[in-house]
Amino acid sequence: GESVGLHLPTLSVQEGDNSIINCAYSNSASDYFIWYKQESGKGPQFIIDIRSNMDKRQGQRVTVLLNKTVKHLSLQIAATQPGDSAVYFCAENGGMNTGFQKLVFGTGTRLLVSP
């Protein structure tokens, strides 16, 4: 049946600030992690990914940090812009050797950027 709705954690920042969004994952067997951005009424958009043999990966204005010891993932957004306002999800693959990536999504964080 339908689950009870939950309030998403929200991070509010000013335009130009750096944002850090955190995610705790559950499966120590996961070896591939992805951050997605989802705007209202749209599908998730790939931001950046990281494999478990790395602890940091940088993209354009974004950095993902992976701490396998404590099963923690973070997304850093530099010089946050109003267009970055969205819900951000982390996803893990559960380390499943199925021939395809079966993703498990985190609960999500809403990022609100004020001008």
Next chain:
Amino acid sequence: GAVVSQHPSWVICKSGTSVKIECRSLDFQATTMFWYRQFPKQSLMLMATSNEGSKATYEQGVEKDKFLINHASLTLSTLTVTSAHPEDSSFYICSAEGGRRTYEQYFGPGTRLTVT
């Protein structure tokens, strides 16, 4: 490249009717497609995984007779919600794997289903 489309983008139907949602990979062949549902302010929950030409694999708790999945070709998968009820109202999102970046899932824009 690696564009996934869904049709329709939104649909309203009456209780008891069936609704079909299409998911297409426009510029690549999708070896695997996934169907998710998302309730308001919640995360994406995987419903089923489908490979072209074979039966879909459903997640625990998802009724396969209610959510019929057909992966007829390498570019098309359909999800049919049969005998829809108001509690089936949700945002349904598909994704496809098999583009330029192996194992990356490319997501469709989603379909908003409202059952009255």
